[in-house]
Amino acid sequence: MLVGADSVFPDGSVVNKTGTRVLALAARSLGVPVYVVASRDKVRPSGAEVSDREAPDERSPADLVYDGDRDVSVHAPTFEVTPGELIDGIATEAGLLSGADVRAVAEEHAENAEWT
Known part of the structure; x- marks a missing residue:
């Protein structure tokens, strides 16, 4: 299976x-x-706050999910988090990344973010 992110x-x-x-x-x-x-x-x-590790709270408009006559509430999130243990690899322009490779890239990005 192949998906984006x-x-x-x-x-x-x-x-x-x-x-x-x-x-x-x-x-x-x-x-x-x-x-x-x-x-x-x-x-x-790396080092992101736990609250930053959630999917954005973006939702599809309720009328696109249900347009009936009844009064119902609709929860239709647009994004979700898929756990890393379900993913075999992440393909990037630098090649296929394993879990350890992803952590190394995250650490590199954290170091770059601190650069002044």
């Missing part, structure tokens, strides 16, 4: 559109490897 966390988890996690779970249960394609600059710097 809007962000990659230092632990290898990724933020992508809703549905990515369930696809990764299905692939894992069938023995299908899961790869993510993202540029290296999408790897977040």
